[in-house]
Structures are given as C-alpha cells and as structure tokens.
Amino acid sequence: MYHVKGLSHQEVMTSRVAHGSNQISTVETETFWDKLIDNFKDPMIVILTVALVIVTLLALLGFAEWYEGIGIAAAVVLAALVATISEFKNEQTFQKLQEEASRIRVNVFRDNSVSVISIDDIVVGDMILLQPGDKIPADGSLIQGKVKVSQAALTGEPEARTKIPGAADTANLEDPHAVFRGTIIEDGEAVMEVQQVGDKTHLGKLAEGLKTDERPGPLRVKLAHLADRIALFGYIAAPLIAVVFMFKAIYLDNGGEAAAMAAYIANWHKLIYDLAIALILAVIIIVVAVPEGLPMMIAVVLAQNMRKLLKSNVLVRQLLGVETSGSLNLLFTDKTGTITKGQMETVGFLAVADEETGTAMIQYNSCEELPRKNAHLLDVSLRENTSCVVNCNANKESERIVGGNSTDRALLKFVRADIKECQYEEKSFEQVDELLFNSSRKFSAVRLQEKDGQRMTYLKGAPERILNKSSSFYNSQGNLTALLASKKEAIFKEIDSKGDKGFRLIGLALTEEDIPESLDDIEDHLCLLGFAMIRDDLRLDSAVTIKELHSAGIQVVMITGDRKGTAEAIAKDAGLISSAEDIILTSEEMTNISDEKLKGILPRLRVVARCFPSDKSRLVKIAQEMGMVVGMTGDGVNDSPALSAADIGFGLGSGTEVAKEASDIVVLDDNIRSIASAVHYGRTIYRSIQKFITFQLTVSVSAISITFLGPFLGFELPLTMIQLLWVNLIMDSLAALAFSGEPPLPEYMEEKPKKRDEKIITSSMWQSILFNGFFTTAICVSFLKADSIRGLFATEEIFMTAFFGVFVFLSNFNKFNVRVEGLNLFDHLAANKGFLKVVSMIFIIQVIITYIGGEVFRTVSLGIQDWFWVVVFSVGIIPFDLARKYLFSKHKKTV
Structure with missing residues (x-):
C-alpha cells in the first residue's frame, strides 16, 4: 500500500498557472479550403477547366453562347462544394466524437487520497499511480515501486525497460528513473511524480506521436x-x-x-x-x-453511424473495424464483463474443516464469521496482496477502492475495505517485495515484514495450483494443521462442485519463503488459508445476443481464465453449449494438440478455459489460416498481440490502455450486446x-x-x-x-x-x-x-x-x-x-x-x-x- 499525500487543491491551481496544462496541441488537420483546393486538383476537374477556357474564348469571339461556360463552371463549383462540405463536416464530427470518447482517465494522489481524473487535468507535481497496462500520462520520475515500461512509442525499441525510484533526468530517454508520456506499463506497480506536462513532454514535441496509421x-x-x-x-x-x-x-x-x-x-x-x-x-x-x-x-x-454506435457504447478507433465487422464469422470473446455482468461479488469463503466435523470444507458467508486469527490473516492477505488502492476516508464510495481489477475490488469488499469506518492499521506492515497478478503467472504475491521483524509471503491465485502446493492449513482455532492427501482429494471434489455451479474460486495461502517467479518454483509446503467464492452473474441479454450472433452466421467462442467447470456452467447458461458435439478445451489440452488437429476441432470449439494470452494469438492465427474473419476481445497488456493480429480487435472499456491502443473498436461497457451492435x-x-x-x-x-x-x-x-x-x-x-x-x-x-x-x-x-x-x-x-x-x-x-x-x-x-x-x-x-x-x-x-x-x-x-x-x-x-x-x-x- 502506498502512503502518498499528493497535492492539495490550491497547489494544483498554482501548478497549473505556473507550468501549464497537460493538453497536447493537436496536429493541424486539413482545413476546409485545403480540401476544396484538393477537389479542384482532380484530373477530371482540370480537364473540364481546360475545356471551359476554350468555350469561354469561343463565347468571347461570338462562336458560343455566354451562359454555357458560366453554367458549366457553376455546376462544377457546386458539386465540389457539396462534396467538400460533407466530407469536412463529417470528418470533424468523427474526430471530435472519437477524442471525447477515448479520453484517458488517471489515478492521482491528491488531498491524502486517490482520485480518478482526466489526463488533461494533470499538473506538474502530481503523484500518479501506475499499474500494468496504463499509458503514462506525463514525463516524470518514479518515487515508489518498480515497473517495466515499453518505450516503443518514443524509441521504437521492442524490449521493455525496468524503471526504479531515483532522481531522474527527463531529457534522457535512457534514464532508469525517468518515465515518459505515451509509454506503456507492462509489469509492476509504482508511483510517479510529474515533472513535465503537455507540449513540454517528449511526446508533445513529436508530432508523429499523435498520428495513427489506418489500414484499408x-x-x-x-x-x-x-x-x-x-x-x-x-x-x-x-x-x-x-x-x-x-x-x-x-x-x-x-x-x-x-x-x-x-x-x-x-x-x-x-x-x-x-x-x-x-x-x-x-x-x-x-x-x-x-x-x-x-x-x-x-x-x-x-x-x-459513429454517433449511433457511441450510444450503443461502441467507440470506433479505426474505420477498418466497423468496415470489417459485417464480414465477421468468428468471435473470440472474454467471459468476465462481456458475457457476465462484470459485477463481481465475493459471496463466501471456503476454509478447510477440522477433522472432527466430517466434511472437507466449511463455508463462511462473511468475514466476521471466520475465526479471529483466520479473519485477520485473510484481511491482511487481501488488503496487501492487491493492485488496488484503498481510501477509507474518501467521501465517495466509488473512490474508496481505486485501481486494480474487478476481482481484487470484489475481494476487498468482502473484508469491508470499502466502508469509511474501517479499522485496518496499514502501518503495521512494511512491504518488502511484490509480484502483481497477470494472465501468464496466474497468481500474485506480496512479502511483508511485521513490527516484530517476522517476514511472511501472502499468495493468491488459481485454487488447484495453490492447493497442490499446500501441506498445511489453518483450522477453526487458527492453528496450523497438517493437510493430509485424503483431505486434499476431498477438497478438490468440493472445488469442482462449486465451479460446476458457476462460482469462481480464488485460492489464498501463506509461506515464509521469498516470492517465487512461478508457483512451480516453490516448495510444496504452503499454509492454506482457504478459497474466496466469487459470483459474476450472466448478463440478462447475453443468451439472446449469442443466439442473434449465431443466427448471423457468427461462431462465438468464450475464452476465460476460469476453471473448466466454472466456464462450462456459464457457457451452458449463455447458450454457447447446446449439444454433446460442442467442445471445451483447457489451455493445457490445447497445448498438446497440433495446429492441424486444432483446425479440425475449431468449428465445434465453444470454450477455452484457463486461457493464456499466447493461446489467443494461436487461435487467431489458425482461424485466419482457415479463411475466417476473426474478432478478438481483450483487456490486458498481454492481449495486445492477439488484438492486433485479429481482423477486428475489440478492446474492453474496463481494460488497459495498451489493449485499447491495439484494438480497432473499444467496447465501452464490455458488453457482448455492444459487439453485436458493431x-x-x-x-x-x-x-x-x-x-x-x-x-x-x-x-x-x-x-x-x-x-x-x-x-x-x-x-x-x-x-x-x-x-x-x-x-x-x-x-x-x-x-x-x-x-x-x-x-x-x-x-x-x-x-x-x-x-x-x-x-x-x-x-x-x-x-x-x-x-x-x-x-x-x-x-x-x-x-x-x-x-x-x-x-x-x-x-x-x-x-x-x-x-x-x-x-x-x-x-x-x-x-x-x-x-x-x-x-x-x-x-x-x-x-x-x-x-x-x-x-x-x-x-x-x-x-x-x-x-x-x-x-x-x-x-x-x-x-x-x-x-x-x-x-x-x-x-x-x-x-x-x-x-x-x-x-x-x-x-x-x-x-
């Protein structure tokens, strides 16, 4: 957790007067008169003009009627004017709507809390929270945390650079402490202090940085x-x-x-x-x-149609997207927020039951029901091992949990981090190390040092992987107890049962070891805390929309990081699975299938569970080789290759800026209904x-x-x-x-x-x-x-x-x-x-x-x-x- 006060309201006003706005001056576009002149350069207009001169000369010599030249000239000018006015007006409308809808929002520390503001409102001296997928909004230096940044937008280098806190020279793109506007956070989390804004940033000085290539x-x-x-x-x-x-x-x-x-x-x-x-x-x-x-x-x-599409929560970034959408015949779509509501709620916590109870797991419906010690460990684990920032004192409920993803926000609400009267003592721990969740790792971790000097690592991730690495658990008295193989087997069955009912489970555990790069690197003696049960209900119109897409000849394949059982339950409710011939694959199963065999399976494929970003790219490639026009949704940093490779990349509005940048269309509400509208x-x-x-x-x-x-x-x-x-x-x-x-x-x-x-x-x-x-x-x-x-x-x-x-x-x-x-x-x-x-x-x-x-x-x-x-x-x-x-x-x- 970060303890940053940020600028006060008065300091913000003073800084804006002294250093200016963070708006970048727009590149001069073709004016009305430029367009009109270009229209008159058309070869046919030139030929007509030459002929017009001849007729005019003949009229002056008395061999032609005077009005013929005037009439032709008037008709040509009128046609050119109508075309120019229409083209200019509609281009201006398109650009304005696009700029308004695609404006970036930023998490900034101000007045001792985190606020969400427009990128244009940032000033010199602001402290900005940077998380994976964020596009850095200004030039400045890191003051806390560590991140990997892609600077390809400025330098063209494909390799991400590691940035750490320290005094920065923002004039030097190679400085390890400096971060720059327009570059992308690929991994890690940090707080930056803004030093240059607007036209004074490196991006502001490069007109090319504001231009986008448009594929036909x-x-x-x-x-x-x-x-x-x-x-x-x-x-x-x-x-x-x-x-x-x-x-x-x-x-x-x-x-x-x-x-x-x-x-x-x-x-x-x-x-x-x-x-x-x-x-x-x-x-x-x-x-x-x-x-x-x-x-x-x-x-x-x-x-x-741009305006109409915006009303349907669809932002067209590249005209290619909406032009191609009529030809779409295969759509790979995320589950969370697209087919489901995306309004995640943690409805319970599954802890390992004591031996004498006769059951493998016991369900607690609120954090208060847990044994005191277990509740404390769960509270620490969820509050510290998160990419969210908690503002207990924020007046607006929507600003008490800022940043992070919908899963983290749902977990924090379970431990009541969103109430103003929360009693959690943030300064009881010192963060030693942190590893944020991404779709490749399938887990996150934080290493904390308590006041007595003891260090503990808290892990959160896929339930089956956490359970496989656990050798003990906390019983109802908060004491560590050995986790027997027979008990593990019963827990696996219970997890499968919950998943088949549509619940998403998140495993939580502790260890005294340092944070591993992969769960495979850790010894099999994690202390299992339990499993959070998350529910994300199906959108009311998802089944109808999927049926409509099927009627339109579009195959819909749901891709999700969830377990196979959870994914199957949602897919059945959504109407994706309706017969025994429909196929569900996991990432692991797909890895063991050759491309040729996968091509034979693809027409019957309905769900890919535990999907990795690399799986998305592979699916796009194979489908295109089969002659299909492919649409792909995505929200994460690692989704950008698949979004770029797809015929139509649908970036999700709740996703990262890098995913939106790689997409042709941004679905502002994440809803599959909006994709159908496109x-x-x-x-x-x-x-x-x-x-x-x-x-x-x-x-x-x-x-x-x-x-x-x-x-x-x-x-x-x-x-x-x-x-x-x-x-x-x-x-x-x-x-x-x-x-x-x-x-x-x-x-x-x-x-x-x-x-x-x-x-x-x-x-x-x-x-x-x-x-x-x-x-x-x-x-x-x-x-x-x-x-x-x-x-x-x-x-x-x-x-x-x-x-x-x-x-x-x-x-x-x-x-x-x-x-x-x-x-x-x-x-x-x-x-x-x-x-x-x-x-x-x-x-x-x-x-x-x-x-x-x-x-x-x-x-x-x-x-x-x-x-x-x-x-x-x-x-x-x-x-x-x-x-x-x-x-x-x-x-x-x-x-």
Missing part, C-alpha cells in the same frame, strides 16, 4: 477495385460518345455529301466549337460514370453502400446510353452538358446523403457474413441496375421519338424541358425502388428522415430549375398538364421495378 479494410479495397472498373467503363464510353457527336456534326448533319462536309470543315470556328463541345461532353460522361461520390459516401455513413452497424453500412452503388450505376447506364444514342435519333444533345452535371450531382453527392442514414434492420443479422472475396455488386444488384437502367433508357427514347408523345406538348422547347424533367424524376423515383429489396416501398421509410429530405429537395430544385433555368439549363416554364405528363412517364419506373422484384426476387412474398 476489405470494404474499401473492394470499393477501390469497383471504382477502377467503373472508371474504365467511363474512359471507354467517353471517347466513343465524342466520336459519335462529331460523326453527327460532320456526316449526318450534312447528309453525307462531300461538298457539305468540306464546307463544314472549312468553317474552322464551327469545327473548333463542336470539337470543344465533344471534348466537354466526353469529360462530363467520365464525371457521370466515375463514382467520385463513393469516398464521400463512406465518410458520411461512418460519421453518422456487427449490425457494419452490415448496415455495407448495405447502404450497396444501395448507393445500385442507384448510381443505374443512372450512369441510362445517362450514357441516352447520350450515346441521341445523335443517331436526331438529337445533338438529348441532355445538355449542364443538365448532365446536375444529374451527376443528384446521383453522387445528394444520393450519398440520401442512403447514408439507412437504419440497421433486424434481417441483416439473419444473413450470413460476407466472404473476403465476395463481390460488392451482387447478381440481384446487377439485375436492378440493368433492368431499371435500360427501362429508363427505353422510356426516354420513346419519349423523344414518339410523335404521339411529342403532340402532348405545345412547343419544342416545352417538349425538351419535359424530357429533362422526366429523366430527373425517373432517377429520383428509382431511389424508392433501390432503398428496399421487398415490395413495400414505405418499409422503415420514417427511420431515414434524411432520405425523404434529399428526395423532396431534388424534386423541388428540379421544378425551380425548370422555371428559372432558362437558356443555361435549356428549360422553359411548364404548365400543370405538362407536369402531369412528366410525372406519369417518370413514376412508371416504380410499378416496373415492383414487377421485376415479384417475378425474379427472393423477396417476392414480402408485403
């Missing part, structure tokens, strides 16, 4: 590949359309007569103008074809992007087809350059906003995970794209060529304005088709209010353009009857697609 997830790889293929299509189509345009201008418009064609070519002003129009048209076709809205779509979807949102994002792609490619197919066929139908430009740019804005930027807010539907969790090599465009998507794309083309061609349709409109100008409206309305109505796979177009429509806003806005803007667009958009005012026919011809895509779904889709029965 499988979804982004698929999208990048898709974008390249679509762009290739655009690059092929664009010159063909330019050639067709010039073929019409040179050959068709001149009736194929050589003299007329020669005269046309001789009129070089007209020829250059038409070549410029052909060039611009080709570039606009590329703009329409290339899905430049995809990156913005991802940014918008992730930013919007999977659900990952699948939702994947589906939202699929909807966007379906809509976008449908518009691309129809727009390119109509533009290509136009000259052969006698129309120079069925859709003008400016109209095509407006269509591009509809299908890219605005469509991204429309589909980004799609809700997570229950049916998404009934689908199988996406395979690594699965194409993002499915056969049903291609069916929708081609059917609706060519239906739109057919409607538009019929509209342009049928004399009966042309007769519905008073003038040619009204007719072409109506055609423009029909094409835009067709695309906008098709959003309703794309949004759902079933026949009910109103299904969950209210859950995506942004969709209705965007669709309504496009309809409204199209009407406004019709009346004020004039020569720029080639529009004139339409009457009520004209609008009636526009709606009639365009809304037809809805019954057409419903018929397609009914005839071909697996959702034909959906209503």
